[in-house]
Amino acid sequence: MSSQSRREKLSPWPKIHRELNRVRTQLQSPWSTLGNALISAKQNAEYRRELGKRIEAARETYTASPISQIADSFMLVRIIGNDLEPRHRKGQSFDNVLFILDNEPVFDACEKFWIVNRIVDTDEEARIIGLLESRRQNFHTIPFELDAYRKISWDVDQLVAGDLRFSEKGRASGKSARYETHIRRSKNLYVMNNNGARNAALAIARGRAKWLMPWDGNCYLTGSAFQRIRSAIERNPHLPYAVVPMARIVDNALLLDQSFQPPAEEEPQIIFRADTTQLFDENYGYGRRPKIEMLWRLAVPGPWDRYRDDAWDFPRPVRAADAGLLQKAGWVGAWIQDVRIWRSARPASSRVWSAATRRSSIWSINVTPRQSPLGLIPPAWLSMTKTPSPTR
DSSP states (O other), X not given: OOHHHHHHHHOSHHHHHHHHHHHHTXXXXXXXXXXXXHHHHHHHHHHHHHHHHHHHHHHHHHHHSGGXXXXXXXXXXXXXXXXXXXXXXXXXXXXXXXXXXXXXXXXXXXXXXXXXXXXXOHHHHHHHHHHHHHTTOOEEEEOOOHHHHHTOOOOOTTOOTTOOTTSXXXXXXXXXXXHHHHHTHHHHHHHHOHHHHHXXXXXXXBTTBSEEEEEETTEEOOHXXXXXXXXXXXXOTTSSEEEEEEEEESOGGGGGOTTOOOOOOEEEEEEEETTOOOOOOTTOOTTSOTTHHHHHHTTOOSGGGGOOOOTTSOOOOOOOTTTTOEEXXXXXXXXXXXXXXXXXXXXXXXXXXXXXXXHHHHHHHHHOTTOGGGSSOOHHHHHSSSOOOOOO
């Protein structure tokens, strides 16, 4: 082989060219400009070229590590949150827990645990806790404290003067709803506490199992689905992360069929090996990619790579040192909380479902009980070209 043909074979530029063509088709991607697309393409080509070596190194490191001598065990920690309209109906979280307790099988070497996460409705919180206690379930409660909530201000510092977020163009693009979500960000972080609860789940599970599962409360595993997850991990224990794709389930009865295996293409749940150190970023709130931030960090590919970023969004995270050291494992079911929204979302599920999530986030802050003068931002503020500082 000539030196010239050898150089052509080793050149990263064909891969860079393919990557450039891919990202340039995604006009809403942060990499859609030519300069950013070139940077992204080069970084991705280099990352993929080195990934195989890193996986082999992880295999060798795992074999020599103490954790390789520990038998596989799992701790599934489900996080029970608030019922959020329009995606949920009142009592949905309670019904999810009840169905799981009534129907989900016991899994070998898998402890189940619950986190009751800042449920605002005291009656619903009491019902859920009563159910868990009656079934002798282990759980931890993260309380909603009204005084703490009242002290949280609105996020208006980054509002753009003269922005047309309430114009017809703004409404059509969905920017108005994203703006409404952003100004409630700090309140959202407290009430929803998505990543705070996920980190609490990791802390609870670490030391009690080899594989940690900080999952959403509406996730359900069939016996065969769990076995597929376990088998994948047993084949590749040197990979410290597993991503478990979700399948949206319209009819709960389907989950009672052990042979049921739906297409699973939704945002995955994540399993962490106990010696990992990654934590969820608690600055990311419900409706604005709290789990996706971790997927980006771990280099889990998916449609979220092409999501649009607004001016007030956090910069996307850099890849973690152990990014890419993961595998896809099995599937998990997640209930459709509002079938009408889900059916209207197909085939553009990501866009429409995200819009429903933002509406739920806005609704939850607007109707949080006993908010007193901190309930709603006066509409006049939001129509001003210069936004005044909020009163506290």
